[in-house]
Amino acid sequence: MQRTGAAPPIDVAYGLMITFVLGVEDLANTRFALSPLHETLLSLRVLQDPGLSALHLPWRRSVLGGLAPLDTGLLMSLVARRRTLPDFLTPTPACFAPSFEEQLAAVRRVPPARVRHDLRLTHAPDPLPEALRDAVTGDDAAVAELRDALCALLRQYWKVAIEPMWPQMRRVLEADMTYRARQLALGGARLLFADMHPNLRWHNGELHIDKMISSHRVAAFGRGLLLLPSVFAHKPAPPVSPDVPPELVYPSRGVATLWESTGESASAADPRALVSLLGAPRARLLGLLEEPLSTVELARRLRVTPSAVSQHLRVLHATGLVNRARAGRQVLYRRSALGDRLMAGADEAVSVSPGT
Structure with a gap:
């Protein structure tokens, strides 16, 4: 699969900051969750640009052959040039570990107006890819049809690329959460975020996320903070829209060992x-x-x-x-x-x- 576009490396080209303002109640409501749908969407970035992480090359090679029956043009149109992804396709997990089907059902309930808004915001300031343009500029029925087509396509992709390895991935993610929970218990929020990623900084009740493509502040107002460890995230990834409650996808520990068990020597x-x-x-x-x-x-x-x-x-x-x-x-x-x-x-x- 070809890398799209010829833009400079995103991590160097942008240096803006997103800030989450967290009060005492928000820290008390900080929680972890697993999201198979987040992982499915984030893996698309590795397919688009294998240079993001050499660690995932064994996985990428193993799934490429199975993608032939899928509409990869529509699938890859979800990844913007800046590597952002539509928020409506990554709904907040309703429980600690929802199933892929439960999360996909939530996506199918998203109103067409939000689908249209999120797709445009994801690709801005660039124009929408051709695979999305006609539906997004059409009426609500056309947008709803696109939303349902994306759900069906993502389900096919999940079956081929993620589901076979999900048990192993889940073990890695849960091990990371165990470690992070211990850090939080030992040293509070400062220790929790200290070694999560160099782009994260905790200071005076605010979590600063550096090297973003936009700049805004999100006050939690008692809604808490949701933390989602990810196998495929190469850096912290908050929602694109400031209207979404505070949540943060971050790179999980232990990813280097994930694909070892898939080798022929095992x-x-x-x-x-x-x-x-x-x-x-x-x-x-x-x-x-x-x-x-x-x-x-x-x-x-x-x-x-x-x-x-x-x-x-x-x-x-x-x-x-x-x-x-x-x-x-x-x-x-x-x-x-x-x-x-x-x-x-x-x-x-x-x-x-x-x-x-």
Whole structure:
């Protein structure tokens, strides 16, 4: 897929700033979420310009062959020359981890007037691409038809390019959120944003996002701040429009390891060797932690005491095989990317039976 346009590098050409003004209530309402639709849209920028990140070249090579049946002209028209994307196609997640279909349903409900506004704002000051121009300049029925066509196209693209790798991507994103939550607990907002990206700066209740293509201030007014770690984001990405409540997509940690498991040299673990390495109790725990679970729930499923489970979880966490994050009064554990690779092919031997 060709790189479009011959504009200078965007990160150098623009040096404006977007600022989020956050009060005490907004910091209390700061939360994290996953967005499969955000990742789907952001991946289009890597397809358009592979130079954005060499880390994603294995992924890009693996998906290009499957895009032939898709209308790639319409798909790539969503990425502006400045690499901005339409806000209406990245709705705010309604919960911690909505499904792709749930988010796409929200897009289908967007009024034509907003679709028209967001597409024009995304590409401004450039003219709309030909693939969008006729529909956007038409009546509401034409805009609604374009919106639905984009939803159908994005669903096809998701199936080919993102869904097969979404479980691995989700592990990386959740590991990042675990780390960030710990930073917030240890040092507040200043430590949370300290190493998120060089373009971010926290000062006197304001989050400054540098090297943007526009400049404006957004007061949260109690709406909080939504943080969305991303595999495909190469720098912080707030909404294009200042009318959208404060949210920030930022580059996730751990992306460098994401595509390692797709290599031909990756081999499945020997189930018997896994049990020998970890011991049967810890291997069974690792098998259960495909989803986030608390110590009490793990103990219930294994029919043992929570203290027995806690001992094994401490070891698994110390060796990097599981991640943990606090959710209210509970601590939830989940397999890390390393734990996933260790478990590959070992499920048959690691049956979940009582007794630890």
